[in-house]
Amino acid sequence: MNIYISNLSYRVTDSDLKQLFEEFGKVASTKIILDHQTGRSKGFGFVDMADKDTCQIAIAKLNHTEFDGRIISVFEARPREESKTYTSRERRRGSNPKTPAAASQTEKVETDAVNDSED
Numbered sequence: 001m002n003i004y005i006s007n008l009s010y011r012v013t014d015s016d017l018k019q020l021f022e023e024f025g026k027v028a029s030t031k032i033i034l035d036h037q038t039g040r041s042k043g044f045g046f047v048d049m050a051d052k053d054t055c056q057i058a059i060a061k062l063n064h065t066e067f068d069g070r071i072i073s074v075f076e077a078r079p080r081e082e083s084k085t086y087t088s089r090e091r092r093r094g095s096n097p098k099t100p101a102a103a104s105q106t107e108k109v110e111t112d113a114v115n116d117s118e119d
Contacts, residue, residue: 001051003021003076025054025057030048031047
C-alpha cells in the first residue's frame with residue numbers, strides 16, 4: 001500500500017522517512033519528490049508498505065504529528081490519473097478538454113451541427 005506524506009522538512013531524506021515508518025512494519029520503498037531544476041525536496045514523498053493493516057496503523061499514528069520540526073500530513077496515496085500531454089499549440093487552441101475554451105468550442109460546434117441538420 002502506498003502512503004503519501006506532505007509538509008515534510010526540506011532536510012528529510014529517503015532514509016529518514018524509511019526509519020520513521022519502519023517503527024510500524026516493513027517498508028518496501030520510500031521516495032522524496034525532488035524539484036527537477038534545483039534537486040531540492042518539494043516537501044512531500046511516498047512510502048510503500050506491503051501490509052495494509054500496518055499502513056493503516058502508521059497513517060493513524062503519524063498523521064498530524066511533528067517530524068523534523070514540521071507537522072506532517074499522512075494519507076493513503078491515490079493512484080495517479082492518466083493524462084494526455086498537450087503541445088503548446090494544442091493548449092493555445094483550447095484542445096485540452098479540461099479547459100473552458102475547449103468546452104465552449106465543443107458546445108459551439110455541436111450547436112452548429114444541430115442547426116445545420118435542421119435546415
